[in-house]
Amino acid sequence: MERVVQFTGPRQVEVAEHTQASLPPGHLRVRTRFSGISAGTELTAYRGTNPYLTRTWDAEARIFRDGSAGIEYPVAGWGYSEVGEVTEVSPELVGTPGVPVLGDLVWGIWGHRSEGIVPADRMIGHTLPPGLEPLAGAFARVGAIAYNAVLASDIHVGEDVAVFGQGVIGLLTTRLAQLNGARVTAVDALDGRLETARKYGATHTLNARTDAVAERIREATDGLGADVAIEISGVYPALHEALRAVTVGGRVVASGFYQGDGTGLRLGDEFHHNRVQLVCSQIGGVPPQLAGRWTVDRLQQTFLKLVADGQVDVTSLVSHVVPVSDAADAYVLLDERPADALQVVLAF
Incomplete structure (x- = not known):
């Protein structure tokens, strides 16, 4: 069974269980080690203030439109700072240059869930730098x-x-x-x-x-x-x-x-x-x-290189590592007692 953190309403959190999905072609299965909680963007969904809950984003026109919600509760797997281990590779990808292999530690975005099924092309270049502890990978984003x-x-x-x-x-x-x-x-x-x-x-x-x-x-x-x-x-x-x-x-x-x-x-x-x-x-x-030289991927990769080189310390910013079963308590901490926490990380 897969465990997924979801908001069922404003300031309401549960850990739901879902049947493990099969791996489609072109994808990797990643078992999550850590997933960082965003004390900014993510809390807007937790508190119910996020604009997507009341309006719809028109991606073509690039404006919000009134009249309907872009997302509705339950909001599942909201996180964007994950790190985990590759446990399955779609067979046709085996041996493809750049694609992570079984056992590789990778970072990316697949939400607060015990495993992610991620397109392989999004994981190219996302293998954790050698010598970097897994917890640091949750800081890429x-x-x-x-x-x-x-x-x-x-x-x-x-x-x-x-x-x-x-x-x-x-x-x-x-x-x-x-x-x-x-x-x-x-x-x-x-x-x-x-x-x-x-x-x-x-x-x-x-x-x-x-x-x-x-x-x-x-x-x-x-x-x-x-x-x-x-x-x-x-x-x-x-x-x-x-x-x-x-x-x-x-x-x-x-x-x-x-x-x-x-x-x-x-x-x-x-x-x-x-x-x-x-x-x-x-x-x-x-x-x-x-834009001719930089991309979002380059930002993330360069930042992790700075961490690996000792230029930036991230692990000391982790104030709490919380078992995913206690996810609701983690959000209460960030929402009600921000002075007591910095980076809160869910452990799977």
Whole structure:
């Protein structure tokens, strides 16, 4: 039997069992070892705020349309940060160059389920780098999200960059921005996360609840403001503060998944008067100016190489490894006590 984590309604989680499916041609069967829970995008489905629950995405027109829901409860296998072992290869694929073989550890997206049936062409290049522990493979996607935001920022050596939000993706963004030559100011509402941000390369830290963030950033930059701000928390007031914090003509990269109306975001203020560039970074694609050289797969592969080379530490970000049978408790933890957790991983 296959076990699948699913949301049966807002803040309702169950682990369902399904009969194991046969392997179709051109596919691999992967037994899941670990699956990371996204504390951002995934919680929108758990909480019931995800736009797909109330509207339909028209992929051709690339707009949401009212009137019907794109997805409905139960929402099954929502995860996107999996790592596992290849246990079956479709016979016609055996010996095909680049296709993982039996026993290989691979990373990819097949959701919070005990096994994935994945097209083989999506697994080419997805074998875990030698020497990398399996748990690290669960960071390929979240690392790519952070990497994409840094690429969209167009950071130059010596520039001042503020990173708003120091959850898992924010901390990885802080580290990657620092590796890219930036002086990083990390912003968050939790002091514990700010302490971790210092270990990940932040030169300065500011508490969003108690510090006048934009004012402090301008003071630290001789009144100019940051060259770039990356907003990765998905909170509208944080996006507004990021717009306040950058210099004239500065850039703000919005990489969070914002929900509902933009309460707290005032585009007639600093955004307008300082002619701020507001750029969206979303993992469905790379920055257009880099599309000739970069792909989402390259983002993921390069990030894992940085981890394997010791440039980025990911395993210390894992605060909880939870048996899949206790998945409901894992979501309650992330939803109700975010200060107590960073990366929560389901073990199968």
